[in-house]
Amino acid sequence: MKTCEQWKVYEFTLNGPTSGNPFTDVTLFATFFFNNHTTRVRGFYDGNGQYKVRFMPEEIGKWTVTTDSNVSELNHQTDEFECTPAEKGNHGPVRVAGQTHFAYADGTPYMPFGTTAYAWCFQSPETQQQTLQTLKENKFNKIRMLIFPKSYSYNTAQPKMYPYEGAPKKVSDTFDSTTWMLKPEDIGFDFSKFIPEYFQHLEKQIQALDNLGVEADLILFHPYDSWGFARMGKKFDQLYLQYVIARFASLKNVWWALSNEYDLMALVGQKPLEAWDFIGKTVQREDPSAHLVSIHNFYDPPQHKDTTKNWYDQTKPWITHLSIQTDNVFLVPKWLDEYDKPIVVDECRYEGNIEFGFGDNTAEGMMDNFYRIVLRGGYATHGETYIDKPNTKRPIWWAHGGKLYGESQKRINYFKQLLEDNGFNYVIPMATEGGHWELAVGESPNGQKAIVYFGENQPEFELLDFLDDDATYTAQLIDTWNMTIKDFPEEINNKDYFHLPRKNYQALLLTRK
Structure with missing residues (x-):
């Protein structure tokens, strides 16, 4: 029996007519059966007389397939396959989780850190390969x-x-x-x-x-x-x-x-x-x-x-x-x-x-x-x-x-790693009512960590009055631009001022005691 790994591509290929317009003259569907549940999937013409139906199985076990078509040689064709468990590294598609966050289908958390390269697939083979290499790096x-x-x-x-x-x-x-x-x-x-x-x-x-x-x-x-x-x-x-x-x-x-x-x-x-x-x-x-x-x-x-x-x-x-x-x-x-x-x-x-x-x-x-x-x-x-230069021929x-020629991606990489290392599977925004509209503050899901980002703001004396009344934190001072982190000498609570060096793009990583 054929096998298909969970969340991978099952493909059923059939030979059919090439006359007329196969894209519009021929209809092809397949019904997938699993444990009394059915899913109907549209097929497509892939050229050279080949018609295909593709499906991403999510349930482990035996599946059967039956086609229906307005063309006799594509109609009532059957197949079966065994959906096997996902292997290491295969977490399935990304779905919404917890209303405002994302996770893979197997429950593994997913935080999108995205980029944009609109037309990369239409460039020279060398540029496309360089794009993949840049993403890898x-x-x-x-x-x-x-x-x-x-x-x-x-x-x-x-x-x-x-x-x-x-x-x-x-x-x-x-x-x-x-x-x-x-x-x-x-x-x-x-x-x-x-x-x-x-x-x-x-x-x-x-x-x-x-x-x-x-x-x-x-x-x-x-x-x-x-x-x-x-x-x-x-x-x-x-x-x-x-x-x-x-x-x-x-x-x-x-x-x-x-x-x-x-x-x-x-x-x-x-x-x-x-x-x-x-x-x-x-x-x-x-x-x-x-x-x-x-x-x-x-x-x-x-x-x-x-x-x-x-x-x-x-x-x-x-x-x-x-x-x-x-x-x-x-x-x-x-x-x-x-x-x-x-x-x-x-x-x-x-x-x-x-x-x-x-x-x-x-x-x-x-x-x-x-x-x-x-x-x-x-x-x-x-x-x-x-x-x-203007009218450049170099890929953008x-x-x-x-290739990337800028500097922000290095700091974005650092930020993503910082979140991963400190248990931020996703971020819970902390309310900063009052005098702290300028800050961006997020907590880890378990409430044990928080990051307070100051950006271009440079207070020399600070009071984080939005923290919980009964909470005391140790802290590390992050230079987000230079990508360094060091222990902060003072403990942080919501009652006492503390001293900060005046510098752009600083953040505090707080750990609840």
């Missing part, structure tokens, strides 16, 4: 990446391969508001015919990320498009979603981001705001493995969830966590309270030197955002946008991957 465990290619400043080269049959054609700025579709004269690609090799390459790289322990946060749609992929229309959006989910949902390290900057797509005439409910429901319905789902904003998020009509309703059942673009790191606790879902600030500006405000943050600023977001109970994503991490 750092502690990032999630990467935001595109399924469609991207056209934007510093990223204007045509990809070597396209997702559809056809060729680029100049696209106008208008679309049909009913169908969300391009004018016929603007369509250069056949959106009903996928190029399997394009998606096979993406699968290979998603698997390479999984081998490194990195989650692939796959962005399904985005506005930075010169080919028409953002204006395919409702019919072909649905076909695309069905195809990529059938292909990728069996990969355990996949997350779905419905869009990058969804509200910008409405602003530039690509998709109306009402499109996202249809897209979100389609993803929820099509994914048998219930991967994480988010949607990412362009406009500044509101201070309250009901104060702007353009802010997507993050309470929708298919949204598992918030993916936010903002550098307002003070609102994380408020959003946690309002939405009761994990808060991931996936774009809090990038360390770099380009002309755009989102991409000229300092290394200190990038590091500071991580401490302030994570210690307030959220999660943060890194990005880097350094160029060596945020767009292409490759």
Whole structure:
């Protein structure tokens, strides 16, 4: 009997017709049976007459499979396999845990420390390999990446391969508001015919990320498009979603981001705001493995969830966590309270030197955002946008991957290790009412440790009056920039002042006595 490790990919391959359009003319599903429970999974055409059904089994034991199709040679085909226990290092997919945090399916805690390299899979083989090597050398465990290619400043080269049959054609700025579709004269690609090799390459790289322990946060749609992929229309959006989910949902390290900057797509005439409910429901319905789902904003998020009509309703059942673009790191606790879902600030500006405000943050600023977001109970994503000169040919991490040239990633690595070494499987934000709005303070789950982050604030005399009345702490002083830690001479409580050296980017690691 075949075997498939728990949370790995079971694949059933069948030979079928090549005539007509196999992507639209042929329907293929398989029903998976386990202990009187059934799961129906969509199959897909992988080219060269091969049809595949993929599934990520989560229950250990014997499974049976039966197909149904409108094509006789694909219909009523059967298979069986034994799902074996997960081996060392295989913790399964990441899921929401404890309402506002994450854990792997086997219960192992997971704290996303992410980065962004949107179009890394569309670069030269050398740059793609360098991207994987850079990830291996750092502690990032999630990467935001595109399924469609991207056209934007510093990223204007045509990809070597396209997702559809056809060729680029100049696209106008208008679309049909009913169908969300391009004018016929603007369509250069056949959106009903996928190029399997394009998606096979993406699968290979998603698997390479999984081998490194990195989650692939796959962005399904985005506005930075010169080919028409953002204006395919409702019919072909649905076909695309069905195809990529059938292909990728069996990969355990996949997350779905419905869009990058969804509200910008409405602003530039690509998709109306009402499109996202249809897209979100389609993803929820099509994914048998219930991967994480988010949607990412362009406009500044509101201070309250009901104060702007353009802010997507993050309470929708298919949204598992918030993916936010903002550098307002003070609102994380408020959003946690309002939405009761994990808060991931996936774009809090990038360390770099380009002309755009989102991409000229300092290394200190990038590091500071991580401490302030994570210690307030959220999660943060890194990005880097350094160029060596205008019109550079050198890969830029945020767009292409490759190498990192900045300094913040070293401090982010240090911070992640600090949390791991001190039992912070996740962070519980501590309330700092009164005079300490400027601090970011987080406790470990067992309440034995706390980190107080001062950032650019430099008090010489400090009183942490928000600590528990009956608690006394020993302390270590952390220089977050120089990545050093040393014993602090004074004990800390909520009644007595203590002396601090005046210096940027300090933190105290407190241990309850």
